Amino acid sequence: MKKLLNRQLYLHARPQGIPTPEHIHLREVPVSRPGPGQVLLENLYLSMDPAIRGWMSEKASYFAPIALGEAIRGSTLGRVIESRHPDFREGDHVVGIACNAWEDFSVVGGEQVYKVSTDNGFPLNYHVSIFSAVGLTPYFGVLEIGKPQLGETALISAAAGACGSLAGQIAKLKGCRVVGIAGSDEKCRWIVEELGFDAAINYKTCGDLTKAVADAFPKGIDVYFENVGGKHLEAAINAMRVNGRAALCGMIEQYNDTEPRPGPTNLIQIVGKSLRLQGFIVSNYFQHLPEFFAEMGPLIKGGKMKWEETVEDGIENAPKAFLNLFKGANFGKMLVKIGPDKAV
Amino acid sequence: MKKLLNRQLYLHARPQGIPTPEHIHLREVPVSRPGPGQVLLENLYLSMDPAIRGWMSEKASYFAPIALGEAIRGSTLGRVIESRHPDFREGDHVVGIACNAWEDFSVVGGEQVYKVSTDNGFPLNYHVSIFSAVGLTPYFGVLEIGKPQLGETALISAAAGACGSLAGQIAKLKGCRVVGIAGSDEKCRWIVEELGFDAAINYKTCGDLTKAVADAFPKGIDVYFENVGGKHLEAAINAMRVNGRAALCGMIEQYNDTEPRPGPTNLIQIVGKSLRLQGFIVSNYFQHLPEFFAEMGPLIKGGKMKWEETVEDGIENAPKAFLNLFKGANFGKMLVKIGPDKAV
Numbered sequence: 001m002k003k004l005l006n007r008q009l010y011l012h013a014r015p016q017g018i019p020t021p022e023h024i025h026l027r028e029v030p031v032s033r034p035g036p037g038q039v040l041l042e043n044l045y046l047s048m049d050p051a052i053r054g055w056m057s058e059k060a061s062y063f064a065p066i067a068l069g070e071a072i073r074g075s076t077l078g079r080v081i082e083s084r085h086p087d088f089r090e091g092d093h094v095v096g097i098a099c100n101a102w103e104d105f106s107v108v109g110g111e112q113v114y115k116v117s118t119d120n121g122f123p124l125n126y127h128v129s130i131f132s133a134v135g136l137t138p139y140f141g142v143l144e145i146g147k148p149q150l151g152e153t154a155l156i157s158a159a160a161g162a163c164g165s166l167a168g169q170i171a172k173l174k175g176c177r178v179v180g181i182a183g184s185d186e187k188c189r190w191i192v193e194e195l196g197f198d199a200a201i202n203y204k205t206c207g208d209l210t211k212a213v214a215d216a217f218p219k220g221i222d223v224y225f226e227n228v229g230g231k232h233l234e235a236a237i238n239a240m241r242v243n244g245r246a247a248l249c250g251m252i253e254q255y256n257d258t259e260p261r262p263g264p265t266n267l268i269q270i271v272g273k274s275l276r277l278q279g280f281i282v283s284n285y286f287q288h289l290p291e292f293f294a295e296m297g298p299l300i301k302g303g304k305m306k307w308e309e310t311v312e313d314g315i316e317n318a319p320k321a322f323l324n325l326f327k328g329a330n331f332g333k334m335l336v337k338i339g340p341d342k343a344v
Numbered sequence: 345m346k347k348l349l350n351r352q353l354y355l356h357a358r359p360q361g362i363p364t365p366e367h368i369h370l371r372e373v374p375v376s377r378p379g380p381g382q383v384l385l386e387n388l389y390l391s392m393d394p395a396i397r398g399w400m401s402e403k404a405s406y407f408a409p410i411a412l413g414e415a416i417r418g419s420t421l422g423r424v425i426e427s428r429h430p431d432f433r434e435g436d437h438v439v440g441i442a443c444n445a446w447e448d449f450s451v452v453g454g455e456q457v458y459k460v461s462t463d464n465g466f467p468l469n470y471h472v473s474i475f476s477a478v479g480l481t482p483y484f485g486v487l488e489i490g491k492p493q494l495g496e497t498a499l500i501s502a503a504a505g506a507c508g509s510l511a512g513q514i515a516k517l518k519g520c521r522v523v524g525i526a527g528s529d530e531k532c533r534w535i536v537e538e539l540g541f542d543a544a545i546n547y548k549t550c551g552d553l554t555k556a557v558a559d560a561f562p563k564g565i566d567v568y569f570e571n572v573g574g575k576h577l578e579a580a581i582n583a584m585r586v587n588g589r590a591a592l593c594g595m596i597e598q599y600n601d602t603e604p605r606p607g608p609t610n611l612i613q614i615v616g617k618s619l620r621l622q623g624f625i626v627s628n629y630f631q632h633l634p635e636f637f638a639e640m641g642p643l644i645k646g647g648k649m650k651w652e653e654t655v656e657d658g659i660e661n662a663p664k665a666f667l668n669l670f671k672g673a674n675f676g677k678m679l680v681k682i683g684p685d686k687a688v
Contacts, residue, residue, distance in 0.1 A: 054616070229612065251612045263607025268573065268595045270623035272398070277621045279614035 004031040007315050008103035011066045015056055018326050023056065024072060024319040032107040034084045039113070041078030041094065041106045045128045046315070048322045048334035049074065050252050051098075063098060071101035077116070077128035078106060085110025093118055095128050097283065102318055104338060114289070121301065129162070129309055129333040130300060131293060133282045137249055138167035138225065139292050140285040143174075145247035145278045146223035150175035153217055155236055158227035159197065160187035162307070162333035163249060167225040168197050169305055176223065179216045181209075181232060195306055203232070210235040220244070229253045234264035240275055248279040252326070308332025314339075348375040351659055352447035355410045359400055362670055367400065368416060368663040376451040378428045383457070385422030385438065385450045389472045390659070392666045392678035393418065394596050395442075407442060415445035421460070421472035422450060429454025437462055439472050441627065446662055448682060458633070465645065473506070473653055473677040474644060475637060477626045481593055482511035482569065483636050484629040487518075489591035489622045490567035494519035497561055499580055502571035503541065504531035506651070506677035507593060511569040512541050513649055520567065523560045525553075525576060539650055547576070554579040564588070573597045578608035584619055592623040596670070652676025658683075 005028050012025040034040045052074055055066045066073050078100065080092040087110055088094065096113040100106040116127040129135070141163075148154055154171035158164040159180025168178045168191060179199045180191045188200035199216055206212040213221075213235040220241030226233060229251025236246065253261075270277060285292075299305040309332050312321040318336045325334060349372050356369040378384045396418055399410045410417050422444070424436040431454055432438065440457040444450040460471040473479070485507075492498055498515035502508040503524025512522045512535060523543045524535045532544035543560055550556040557565075557579040564585030570577055573595025580590065597605075614621060629636075643649040653676050656665040662680045669678060 233611070248611075248615045250615055260609030262609055263611045265604030265606055267577070267592075267607045270621060271592045271594055272623070272625065274624050274628060275622070277614060278619070279616070280618050281616065284618055 004105060005029075006031045006103050006105045008071045008101065009315065009318055010071050011056060011068055014058060014068065015053075019053065019056060019323060021319050021323070024322070026316060029103075031105045034082055034107050037085050037111070038107050038109055039080050039085050039088050039094070040082040041076070041096070041100065041108065041113075042081050043076040043078040043100065043104060043106055043338055044093075045077040045125050045311075046102050046318055046336040046338060047075040047077075047128050047133070048318070048325055048336060049133070050250060050325050052322070053326070071103050073098060073101055075128060075133060076100040076102075076106065077124065081105075083110075088113075088115065093124065093127070095132055097133055097286070102315065102336075104315065120297070122297075125309070125311065125335055125337070126300075129335060130166075130307055131289075131296070134162045134333050135166060135296060136285050136289065136292055137282045138163045138170055139296065140282070140288065141247035141249050141280060142167050142170045142223065142225060144285070145276075145280060146171070146225065146245050148174040148176045148223045152176050152222035153219065153241075154178045154223040154225065155213065155217070155221045155239070156180045156197075156225045156227075157232045157236070158182070158252065159191050159200065160184075160332075161227060164225065164227055165191060165195055165307055165332060166305065167249075169195055171223060171225075172196055173299075173304075179213075181213075181228075210238050214239045223247070225249060227252055230261060230264070234266055237264055237266050237269050237275065240269070240273060242273045244273060244275050246275065246277045248277060310334050312336045348449060349373075350375045350447050350449045352415045352445065353659065353662055354415050355400060355412055358402060358412065359397075363397065363400060363667060365663050365667070368666070370660060373447075375449045378426055378451050381429050381455070382451050382453055383424050383429050383432050383438070384426040385420070385440070385444065385452060385457075386425050387420040387422040387444065387448060387450055387682055388437075389421040389469050389655075390446050390662055390680040390682060391419040391421075391472050391477070392662070392669055392680060393477070394594060394669050396666070397670070415447050417442060418444060418446055419472060419477060420444040420446075420450065421468065425449075427454075432457075432459065437468065437471070439476055441477055441630070446659065446680075448659065464641070466641075469653070469655065469679055469681070470644075473679060474510075474651055475633075475640070478506045478677045479510060479640060480629050480633065480636055481626045482507045482514055483640065484626070484632065485591035485593050485624060486511050486514045486567065486569060488629070489624060490515070490569065490589050492518040492520045492567045496520050496566035497563065497585075498522045498567040498569065499557065499561070499565045499583070500524045500541075500569045500571075501576045501580070502526070502596065503535050503544065504528075504676075505571060508569065508571055509535060509539055509651055509676060510649065511591075511593075513539055515567060515569075516540055516542075517643075517648075523557075525557075525572075554582050558583045567591070569593060571596055574605060574608070578610055581608055581610050581613050581619065584613070584617060586617045588617060588619050590619065590621045592621060654678050656680045 015023045075097045094113040099112040154176040156168040160182040171178045180197045181201045191197040224236040224246040226248045230253045315338045359367045419441045438457040443456040498520040500512040504526040515522045524541045525545045535541040568580040568590040570592045574597045659682045
C-alpha cells in the first residue's frame, strides 16, 4: 500500500450562530489503519447535511457534539481499500451515515456501514443522496408518520430542499393535494412546474405566513412535513385539521440560533384538534432501506420522482458548500466529490 | 305534568382573562318541550370543566363558542322526565357530555346522551365524574397515547387535579415510576402519601422547574401527561427520553390568556429525541366507555383507585365552583348538585 496522507476538515472553533470558514479548517494527518472488525475507506462523496450544524454546538443533541479539533462527522460514500471485517473486501463501495468524517480516508467499524451495488444502473453518488438519508427521511417521514390518505392535503416546508422536494412528490404519489413553502419565486416555480406540487408559497414575499397557509388550505391540512420550525410550524398548526399529523424532520431555522427561540403560540390547538406531532431521525428507519429502494428505485429510474443534486468538487470546497445550506442558495441535495487522487 | 320553571346560567359577557361572576348570570326561563327524537331531562349534577372556559371565548375551538345570552354548555347527569325517543323512558338516568347546559331542565337529542345504571352499587354522581369524561380522559390519554410500559417513567402535570390524579395512578398500575407536579405542599403530600405517586414537585416553590423535573428523572421521562402547557411542557420535553410520548390533554395555564403565549423554546428536541406529542379530546374515546368501565369499575369498587370529588350544592353556586377551577383551590373533580325541587 502506498503511503497516504489524509486531508481532513476539523472543527476549529465552535460557531455561535451561522458557521463561517473560520470554524472549519483543513489539515493533513496520517492515515489511520483499521483495527479488527474495521475497514479503511477512501471517501468519494461527502454528504452536506444541516444536522451537522447541530453537532457543532456544545450541547448534545441525539448525537454527541463534535469536539473541538475533531474531524467533522458526517455521512460519506467510500471505497474499501483495506478490510479487517469479514463482510467487506477491497473494492467494495459502502455508505456510512453520520459515522464517517469529512476526510480523504476514514476508518470505521464494519457494522456501521452498508454495502451498495455499483451495477444497478444508478450513478454511484445516488447511494449517498437519494438512496440514503435524503431519500429515506422524506419517504418514512411522510409515509410512516404523516400517513397520507387519498384525497387528503399536505403542506411541505423547505419544499425546494432535498428532503422537502421528495416529501411533496411522495405525498402526491399517495393522492394528496400538496402545497410547498419555499424562499424564492424560482424555487416556487420549480416545485410546481417541474415537481408537480399543486401550489407554492414564497414565505419571503407572502406577507403573513399564517394567513397565506390558511388561504392555501380552505379545508385544512392533514399532513405537515416540517423542516423549518418557528413561524412555519405555527402557520401549519393553525391550519391543520382534526386528526392532522405533523412529521417533524428538522427545524433548520433554529440551528444557528444563539438564543432559545420561543415556540409557536398556538400549541393549545394540538389538544383541541387532536393533532399528532412526531419527531424522527432517519436512523430510526435504516433497517427498512431495502423496501425503500424497492419502491423508489423504479420511480427514480422511470423519471417519476424528480430531484436535484448539487455536486461541488474538492474537499477544500466542502466548508463553502456546507455554509450554503443555511443561505437557501442551493437546490436539492448538496454533495462534495473528493477524488481518488491523493496518494503521495 | 306540573308547570315548571327552568333556572339557567347563561353567558352574560365574554371574559377576557379569568372569568368572574359578572360573566355568568342566572335567569328563569320557561321549560322547553322535547321534539321528536328528543328527551326532557331534569338535571341532577352539573360537571365543572376547565374546557368550558375555552367555549366562552369568541374564537372557535373544537366546539363552537357559546353565544352571548346562551346557556352555559356543559356535561350533566339528569333524569328523563319526558321522552320522545324510543330508547329512553321516564325515570331513566342519562349523562350528556358537552351537550347539555347549566340549567334545571335540558332538552337534548336522544342520540347525544347515554343511559347509566343506578343499581351497580356506585353513587349516581360517579357517572358524571369518575365514570365519565374525568375518568375516560386520563385512562385513554395514558394508555392509548402514552402507552406506558413496565419499568418506564411518567410525569403528570396538574397531578392533584381530577384527571392528573387518575393519570398518575393508571401509570402506576402499568408499572411506571410516577412523579407529579402540583401547586401546593398539601397537594404534593396527597399525591405521594394517599395516591402512591413516587415523588412530587411543587412548581410554586421548586425554583427552576426545568431543573427540578430533570433532577427527578435521572434517566429521563417516557410518558408525559400534559394538562398545563408553557413552562411545564418545556420542562417535560427537556427531560423526555428518546421515543418519549406526551399525551396532551389540556393547557389550563393558557385558557385565560388575553394574549397568545409563546410556546416552549426547545421544540427542536422533538426531532432529535423522536418524541411524539399527541393531543386528544375525550370524545374521541366515548365509544370505548364500556371497556373503560369494565377495567376501572372493579378498581374503584375495591379502593385501588383513589380520587377526590368536591360537590357544591345549588345551581346558584355553580359560577363560584367554576371559577375555583382556575385558582387551583379544589382537590379532584368539581360537581354541582342541583336538586329536584324546582317545580312551582
